Amino acid sequence: MSPLIGAALLGVIERADQLVLNYVSKAADAAHGVLRADQRLDFAKRLRARIEAERHGSQNAREVAKVLARFGDPAALVEREVRRLAEAGVATRREAAGAPPEVAPRGTGSTLSFPAIVDDHGAPPGVRAYRRIAQERVSRRQEGRGLPFAGLRRAAMFSANPMATGGRDARTLIKEHPRDTAAMVILVVAALLVPFDLPPLAIFQVPVVVWAAGAALVLFSDTWTVRDKIIGIGAPLLAYSVGGVLIGGLRVGTEAGLQAFITQFFDVSGTMFMIGTGLGVVWLAYRLLDFN
Template sequence: MIERADQLVLEFVSRVADAAHGRLRPEQRLDFVQRLRAGVERERGGSEDARYVAKVIAGFGTPADLIDREVRRLAAAQQAAQQAADPASRQDARPVGAGDTAVFPVVADDAEPHHGAHPEDGDRRLPPGVIYGRRIATERITRRADRPAPLLRLRRAAMAGGNPMATGGRDARTIFLNNRRETMALALLVVAGLLVPFRLPTLAIFPIPAIVWAAAALTLLACQGWSFSDRLIGLTVPVLAYAVGGVLLGAARSEGGTVQAFMVSFHNVSGVLFILGTAAAVSWLAFRLLDPPHGENGNNRR
């Protein structure tokens, strides 16, 4: 329950940080989520009750409302700073209203090139060494953008659930550490699939992979990090692949139409199908843990 309460806070701050993209500058966004995290912890008062923490989070409002208020606050602060710098502008100034849209200045890395200057050289007032270095850097960045980095999609999937601004730079490793029971269930499913190709002795009448899968099923049913439908998918996909897929493919591959031929064919293909079904179930559950459905919070997943 302690881990669940902490996870609720991290998920809320992460959603607010996502809503701030495109509306706040990076340094403003980082400062805001840090102050918001401190405010939630202050209102939480050290409580580890997930229900109470969820009620505290609900009192702060939606991420969109929080970002709207922060944008208006920054706009008012910017207007006050301009008035302090230019007292003559106070006569025409008016306070920032709730319906006003704050416009932040465009942040440019370099000055615009002078009229007649070559676009690659930028400002001619820069030293020749800086111009040459900028040209080389632009060419390298362009070449890197043309060829995608290896395992780019896999890294993006692993980081889908970990916003580095909301979690202090932590990534998928932290998500799995904060969901130890879910991680244990995934590990048991993987072990059950990996044990299938080995000829292991049975315990009573039960194969060892089936016993490991049963332990994974009990652990999975006790998890709080997935919805019931996701847990049901994780449990049924390997079994359906083993039973239904094994029967269909075994019947298609059996020769002679005898029961003995069918059982031999079923035994040959069902293990492989169980491994494939387990891999699909583990992939789905890991994806749901890293990137839970939008709008799903701790209240409907406890």
């Protein structure tokens, strides 16, 4: 295995594991001041074990993110844990601080099993899928508070608290997807270099070389699906070829010869490449935002 492929595979594994660690850390933070130290540690261990069991060893970041989405809000899991401990008669830190327990304490200790997530119930797969979609839509509407373009505003909040934006602000996206962000930036740079008459590298134009580097990063990404990658990379190629033929043909008309058509094709194909690259990057950015 080449070092490049090995590094890419290592990055994929690290990305999936990081999603799990971030989720468990949020749950542990939410349990701070609510559960005792030993209960908090036990809760985090059982949560991590349950997530690992649900992901079935998958190293695909998108699949792991779906698994975590099924677990729901970490704070809600903490509340369920508090209720379960109270029903078992186990005192928590909240009760020790003076909050009224739901059930009178009968002892101390930790529970042996983690609460079942929504998909654990015996509903058919189709019902579970539509239930999850509905919950995600309701959650997003609540986050946006009914305001137009709420998702775009959240993404533009560079100084936002990730907990308040659900990790969908630009700073968090860039921090958690540095290679994906770099790929999109390189593609944009390739498009911006088109108007400049730079000397070629060997037989290749500089914008083509830069675009190829960005396209390679997109292909190695574990965030986007194959469909997303085809759209993001294929948009500039399609615009360059098809757009150049159509626009160039319209500009020369039916009376001009082949040489005139070729001249018009190269006059407009660069601009079409820039437009296609812009559309492809917009799609990749949208899908990156939608993924988180």
